[in-house]
Amino acid sequence: MALEHAILVSLAERSASGYDLARRFDASIGNFWKATHQQIYKVLARMDTDGLVAAQVVEQDGRPDKKVYVITDAGRAELEEFSRTPTRPEALRSELAVKLRALPFGDRDAIVETVRTRRAEHAEKLAYYELSAKRYYPDPDAVPDDEVGAWLVLRGGMRAERTGLEWCDEILQTLGER
Amino acid sequence: MALEHAILVSLAERSASGYDLARRFDASIGNFWKATHQQIYKVLARMDTDGLVAAQVVEQDGRPDKKVYVITDAGRAELEEFSRTPTRPEALRSELAVKLRALPFGDRDAIVETVRTRRAEHAEKLAYYELSAKRYYPDPDAVPDDEVGAWLVLRGGMRAERTGLEWCDEILQTLGER
DNA sequence: ACGTACATGTAATAGGTTACATGATTCA
């Protein structure tokens, strides 16, 4: 399971509570790995019993107590081990593709509308990535060594969104001509 | 669940046994929706009891009997309904991205090797798609109306592979410089 | 008075993977 490893990476960068992690999975990490808070709490609990992370209860005033999780040596070892295991090609599942194949058996206008919506989603995400890039890495030739990974992931995200957007345009143009 | 719909699309195109479907999910449909034969048999059985498909046992000589599944009217209605429901953005999960973020905590050489492997996979798949395109759609301006969906999906596949490949090149170049 | 942020979880269900199981035919 790679959610485990995504959490380890996140905790290696900075210790956090389950709640904090859930927010990270809504933003930065969420750009390439989605997870809900329910799932995070569950996996975190198992990782705790497995010794990959250690929890420390922090009392706060005016706010509920929180459990701050810290990556352990075993966790760091697991992360290193993970980096050494081969990654198999991602099993892709494109519902949009299923719908395109369903064109002869479905509602063409509705499918076109779905593509328009998808196009807007790609455009929005691309704009967001470009803004992040400008903000955090104003000079692409001066990205700090320990942030190259994050930078490359951001670059990948931009590429993927741009490609998705262009694909939508091709679909709309092709279907519009007929 | 969209596996259900992928199966309906496939059966709408042509009736098939579970085994046939499993092979299609290894090739054509498998380019955008993965499923194993175990999963297909399970879902197919449920779809049968739900009345979306109907099975007919065909005896063969020299080969085991097979159950040929045919899409029913209810199945066609479900497919049309599916084409009308909005599709939410795909929840992406990129293990490669997790590994890139793990660069400061892992084995750099191993990660680079993973990227090289991934690059080769993209190249292979791209070549395969391009061959398919040349074979089945030699004239892109003369794609039959009922095959535009399939053609557009193929185009999307090519775009995605090319983008993945280019991303790998960027990663290798960036990491090679440091 | 209402919504949002903070904070952590359980329970039920759905979806998916891996391993196991069987048996005939065809081809090298």
Add this chain to the structure above:
DNA sequence: TGAATCATGTAACCTATTACATGTACGT
């Protein structure tokens, strides 16, 4: 004799989603 193709499934397990559940503090 052994591997590949045809053909269909069960069982155990893991992963993920959706719904439910609770309670404080702060701002408007």
